[in-house]
Amino acid sequence: MIKYFIGLAEKFARIKNFSSMTAIISALGSTQISRLKKTWELIPQHVLANFNRMDSLMSIGKNYSEYRNILKFIDSNSEPCLPFFGVYLSDLRFMSDGNADYLHKDRRLINMSKKMMITSTTVSYTHLRAHETRRHL
Numbered sequence: 001m002i003k004y005f006i007g008l009a010e011k012f013a014r015i016k017n018f019s020s021m022t023a024i025i026s027a028l029g030s031t032q033i034s035r036l037k038k039t040w041e042l043i044p045q046h047v048l049a050n051f052n053r054m055d056s057l058m059s060i061g062k063n064y065s066e067y068r069n070i071l072k073f074i075d076s077n078s079e080p081c082l083p084f085f086g087v088y089l090s091d092l093r094f095m096s097d098g099n100a101d102y103l104h105k106d107r108r109l110i111n112m113s114k115k116m117m118i119t120s121t122t123v124s125y126t127h128l129r130a131h132e133t134r135r136h137l
Contacts, residue, residue, distance in 0.1 A: 088121060
């Protein structure tokens, strides 16, 4: 069963459905599944290598840097992509919490830099999703 889900995650990665791929990789990495040592020992090495590669791709270490690098090369006009929304939520949370709403504590001076960062992040997500939406119309 683990081998099946790793294969399914690989298929999702090939079609750039990073959301579903991440859900599967996260589930397989959960405590309940990862502690099945004897079951994992039955998985062929090349399948484990693929699992480890996908797990590394979606690692929160270095702020998802490998995943972000892949996203830079996706042409949303020709390639459908379903990005992992968790990255965008993390970014939005850090932008919101880490930047003041107003400059110099003056409620008349709105921090437009913060608003522009949030808009840019939102646009980048919707830009990747645009092809997926057009495909279903």
